Amino acid sequence: MKHSIKVNINGQLYLEEVETSMTLLQFIRDKVGLTGTKSGCENGECGACTVIMNGNPVRSCIILAVEADGAEIITVEGLGEKDKLHPLQQSFIETGAAQCGFCTPGMLMAGKALLDKKKNPSNEDITEALGGHLCRCTGYKSISKAVEVALSKNNRN
Amino acid sequence: MTFKYVGKSCTRNDGVEKTTGRALFVADMKFPGMLHAKVLRSPYAHAKIKSIDTSEALRQPGVFAVLTGEDVPGPFGVAIADQYPIARNKVRYAGEPVAAAIAINERAAHEALKLVKVEYEPLPFVIHPKDAASEGAPIIHENLMNYHVAPYVNPVGKNIYQHFKVRKGDIEEAFNKADVVVEAETWFPYIHHVQLEPHCAIAQYNLDDSMIMYSTTQAPFVVQSCMQELHGMPLSKIQVVAPYIGGGFGGKSDITIEALVSCLAKAVPGRFVRLLLTREEMFIGTTLGRGGYCKYKVGVSKEGKILAMEGESYLGSGGNADYAVNIVTGMGLAGTGPYEVPNLKLDVYGVYTNTPPIGASRGYGHPEVHLPVERLLEKAARKLGMDPAEFRLKNLLAEGKVNGIGQVMKHENGNVVLCAQKVAEELYKSPKPDKGENIMVGRGMAAYMKTPCMPTNVQSSVYLKLNVDGSVTLATGAIEMGQGTYTALAQIVAEALDIPYEKVNVTNKVDTLISPYEWQTVASHGTWGTGNAILLAAEDLKSKLKESASKVFDTDVKNIKIEGDKLIYNDKVLKWGDLALGYKNPDGSALTGPVIGEGHFVPKGVQNPDPETGQGNAAADWTFGCVGVELGVDKTTGEIHIYRLLNTIDAGTIVNPQVARDQVLGGMTMVLGSTLTEGIVFSEDKGNIRNNNLVDYKIIGIEDMPEEVLINFVETPEESGPYGAKGIGEHGAVGPAPAILNAIYDATGKDFYELPVTAEKIMMALEGGK
Numbered sequence: 001m002k003h004s005i006k007v008n009i010n011g012q013l014y015l016e017e018v019e020t021s022m023t024l025l026q027f028i029r030d031k032v033g034l035t036g037t038k039s040g041c042e043n044g045e046c047g048a049c050t051v052i053m054n055g056n057p058v059r060s061c062i063i064l065a066v067e068a069d070g071a072e073i074i075t076v077e078g079l080g081e082k083d084k085l086h087p088l089q090q091s092f093i094e095t096g097a098a099q100c101g102f103c104t105p106g107m108l109m110a111g112k113a114l115l116d117k118k119k120n121p122s123n124e125d126i127t128e129a130l131g132g133h134l135c136r137c138t139g140y141k142s143i144s145k146a147v148e149v150a151l152s153k154n155n156r157n
Numbered sequence: 158m159t160f161k162y163v164g165k166s167c168t169r170n171d172g173v174e175k176t177t178g179r180a181l182f183v184a185d186m187k188f189p190g191m192l193h194a195k196v197l198r199s200p201y202a203h204a205k206i207k208s209i210d211t212s213e214a215l216r217q218p219g220v221f222a223v224l225t226g227e228d229v230p231g232p233f234g235v236a237i238a239d240q241y242p243i244a245r246n247k248v249r250y251a252g253e254p255v256a257a258a259i260a261i262n263e264r265a266a267h268e269a270l271k272l273v274k275v276e277y278e279p280l281p282f283v284i285h286p287k288d289a290a291s292e293g294a295p296i297i298h299e300n301l302m303n304y305h306v307a308p309y310v311n312p313v314g315k316n317i318y319q320h321f322k323v324r325k326g327d328i329e330e331a332f333n334k335a336d337v338v339v340e341a342e343t344w345f346p347y348i349h350h351v352q353l354e355p356h357c358a359i360a361q362y363n364l365d366d367s368m369i370m371y372s373t374t375q376a377p378f379v380v381q382s383c384m385q386e387l388h389g390m391p392l393s394k395i396q397v398v399a400p401y402i403g404g405g406f407g408g409k410s411d412i413t414i415e416a417l418v419s420c421l422a423k424a425v426p427g428r429f430v431r432l433l434l435t436r437e438e439m440f441i442g443t444t445l446g447r448g449g450y451c452k453y454k455v456g457v458s459k460e461g462k463i464l465a466m467e468g469e470s471y472l473g474s475g476g477n478a479d480y481a482v483n484i485v486t487g488m489g490l491a492g493t494g495p496y497e498v499p500n501l502k503l504d505v506y507g508v509y510t511n512t513p514p515i516g517a518s519r520g521y522g523h524p525e526v527h528l529p530v531e532r533l534l535e536k537a538a539r540k541l542g543m544d545p546a547e548f549r550l551k552n553l554l555a556e557g558k559v560n561g562i563g564q565v566m567k568h569e570n571g572n573v574v575l576c577a578q579k580v581a582e583e584l585y586k587s588p589k590p591d592k593g594e595n596i597m598v599g600r601g602m603a604a605y606m607k608t609p610c611m612p613t614n615v616q617s618s619v620y621l622k623l624n625v626d627g628s629v630t631l632a633t634g635a636i637e638m639g640q641g642t643y644t645a646l647a648q649i650v651a652e653a654l655d656i657p658y659e660k661v662n663v664t665n666k667v668d669t670l671i672s673p674y675e676w677q678t679v680a681s682h683g684t685w686g687t688g689n690a691i692l693l694a695a696e697d698l699k700s701k702l703k704e705s706a707s708k709v710f711d712t713d714v715k716n717i718k719i720e721g722d723k724l725i726y727n728d729k730v731l732k733w734g735d736l737a738l739g740y741k742n743p744d745g746s747a748l749t750g751p752v753i754g755e756g757h758f759v760p761k762g763v764q765n766p767d768p769e770t771g772q773g774n775a776a777a778d779w780t781f782g783c784v785g786v787e788l789g790v791d792k793t794t795g796e797i798h799i800y801r802l803l804n805t806i807d808a809g810t811i812v813n814p815q816v817a818r819d820q821v822l823g824g825m826t827m828v829l830g831s832t833l834t835e836g837i838v839f840s841e842d843k844g845n846i847r848n849n850n851l852v853d854y855k856i857i858g859i860e861d862m863p864e865e866v867l868i869n870f871v872e873t874p875e876e877s878g879p880y881g882a883k884g885i886g887e888h889g890a891v892g893p894a895p896a897i898l899n900a901i902y903d904a905t906g907k908d909f910y911e912l913p914v915t916a917e918k919i920m921m922a923l924e925g926g927k
Contacts, residue, residue, distance in 0.1 A: 136350070
């Protein structure tokens, strides 16, 4: 069965017909064509597909597109400004937190959701926000460091 | 020696692409008219295929083709031709493809496969390599002795496809003289690489006998040659393209899904066909790693010298072995660990098992054998009443000592003694911390060594293209899969040409039609091999620039000087960019042509080891290091908390400290998982993988990371490497497992020899007093 949905992604409104079974991840990647959001397990286990939906980080592979009707979504492509990187993108680059880059979009969105919500997150907050986001390259230290660096920049500005 | 760009933590050159979602991976690509494939996989670990009926599946709307083993060529394989793209007559592991459907979309392909009727006759199966090698085990490859094999492969028969021997001195006499003899059996379980990016390949075959394939591969040139072997197309028409890879760790090297996808493309000429694996299929349908069982015995004198070592090791290799042959070699070459052993007998057997094929996996061959060696040395030191660190220091392969295969250790091989001293000093600098009455704190260490086990003459080639603005493009066949190779190689280019790092760009995909040849990106060989090719290409580029300049200035080449990006003759100056596309005379006529630097590197003097003794110059280089661990064991839950993780490694000149440190940490973290939480579990009734998802197969998460990680470098320059550098990608994986087990013993007095050591196993040991 087809449904008509209206979704705002990165400030752009999309009006599309979708099957009931289509996930938000499939909608973002296949319908809208934003492939920055990655599919690692399709079971909500790895966190690579994380996007921000109405201010909260969600695993887009276990949300149906129809559930996102009327929602505001931010994906990695919507991070930062048109001609300027977001502080998190800068800090991920600086600390070498993006190695293969496959978990990176999900990590960035989890980091952004945290920084948007808490002005001064503790180390425990950072670990909790990134918990369940799997990375097989880094050993995580550079990623938590990147979030800390972005945080300190945010607070300086 | 000081460098301008080498040794600096230059910012990774792939950072912007990868943090903005612009880095393109194979699964992100779409092509006109692209079809989708799904694979039907065997539910049995070992079975005869009595019949397959695809007729009903083929009649479904949207289905273009359904293939079985009868429709595809084979067998193929680099070391042993023992595999088919789709199983023929029998299946040898649960997950092996038995049919594949191509359809308009994935769902139609999936639905069609439900209608394929397969009749199996289940056979007894075997998972553990020791069982597979024992008398009466079910035979997995009946025709093994007739297979086509590479010259260094020595099939023995039954399930044993390879026997690697190392012989040195007289172990019998030495064991008789030994004051203490210790023995152990260890098991490094089957593991999965768990790359975050699932395997994906998209291919199109055309009637002019050409094929293009986009694949998540570390080995595009190996894939190209496999496709030629299978289909007989000319190499010049096989275009394998590898963009960024979302993690490899060996699990995307050699051939995984590509042989199958090339057959699918051949079935529907002119159409692109895509196969994207699910997470479950990655576990059951690609390569696994490890699967090493070792039975070791070590004899030492009361003065603390190792006198003799005897090892019998079995590598479980899966339903088809092929690349596992090289893991067997690694277990032989590194079989003593980083210690001098005057009397040595090692037998390493490669054994077929009814598991998915075992392929390269970060550090392959090394972690498997370091486990028994380092556990036994700990045990021997204890029996002697000697400090374990001091005992190790007495036996390490310092400069001038002879390793197990007869190579004399040179200064450039690195300072393993200093690495071990530094780790011991740091690990034991203060008393054990008090973590409360329920926590038993322990410390342990393990020294390690690693060689890039690879064929004797692996090749690396690069081009350096000079642009008119003075920037340089490096074209390489090496793959960037997260390890930072493009950053390190760009730093080497900048150093060699003495141009700013920012002026060097690296091609961000490999294309077998246009990229220079590179064997494959494995074995921690890129910085060393490709780096060496860059040095040669830089010299080539500079000499070609001088030659062009000599024509412009009308003088002999030897009068031209290079300073920065300038070519100087007396008071006349040209910029490199002026010559990049050739120099034009004032009347408009061309004087010189475009300039491009070429470099080709192959290691010299590396031999196949002697088949009877394993002796010879069979390892291109060695890298040494030492790991230290401080942990706590919770008496009430059996949980292990790692507090400190130390690693000091002598990997020659470090090209980029930030990237190198994260490589070591990444390798250690992976093996932290193998040691504590991972390990493939097979069902007892069917032999299929039970934990084929990321909940049941638990890799280390951010919450599991040690509080303190300290990675240090000793930088003894490697003579054969670019600016003294060598590889570092896998080394972090070699030492942690035995170091953790040694620390658990220190904390609890319990000896563990099999991984993973779960909380449950700890509790059983603590309660059972074992």
